[in-house]
Amino acid sequence: GAVVSQHPSRVICKSGTSVKIECRSLDFQATTMFWYRQFPKQSLMLMATSNEGSKATYEQGVEKDKFLINHASLTLSTLTVTSAHPEDSSFYICSAQRVGGDTEAFFGQGTRLTVV
Amino acid sequence: AQSVSQHNHHVILSEAASLELGCNYSYGGTVNLFWYVQYPGQHLQLLLKYFSGDPLVKGIKGFEAEFIKSKFSFNLRKPSVQWSDTAEYFCAVTEYNFNKFYFGSGTKLNVKP
Secondary structure, eight states, X not given: OOOEEEEOSEEEEOTTOOEEEEEEESSSOEEEEEEEEEOTTSOXXXXXEEETTSOOEEOTTOOTTTEEEEEEETTXXXXXXXXXXXXXXXXXXXXXXXXXXXXXXXXXXXXEEEEO | OOXXXXXXXXXXXXXXXXEEEOOEEOOOSOEEEEEEEEOTXXXXXXXXXXXXXXXXXXXXXXXEEEEEGGGTEEEEEESSOOGGGOEEEEEEEEETTOOOOEEOOOEEEXXXX
């Protein structure tokens, strides 16, 4: 149980376009989902916390107008990278916690974004 | 925000060698501690976790970790590694409410057969 699916796993887009990444909890409901970014040889950096039905909370230094997060239901959160630039190329990972809280997070497989 | 440090970025061991990966965190309050593993091409998976109680925690696949509060450390150990342990290992911390996870930079372990 507790499977989190991200789609797409890889995407290449042109500079200036927008890309949407989906994160779904397949067999549980998630009140909270988290979005991370991982640079090569670095840690997962928390970008934002997404709560169902409310605005996302962004970490310091993360541009909320560039990384739009929507948590429309208890099983789906989306991250849209707007007006993408090559420096946005990275590995994006989501995680989810179950309704009622949980003692661990369940991770998606990640999305490799390349902006050309 | 929390800070999590993993001291070893890349470790190479032969099979049957013992493993210890260091992890230190910065927060002085109550924390929950985790080790995750990421096998090549796969999701992050939970190895073990500590919330309270016995500071020596046993996880899956023969891994264990010891929480030393005075040193703000949560080091991962395995007495005898196998080739199948080749993966990247991440230490993570949450504050008491299990809200945000803060990760270390990861340690890549290569086990030579």
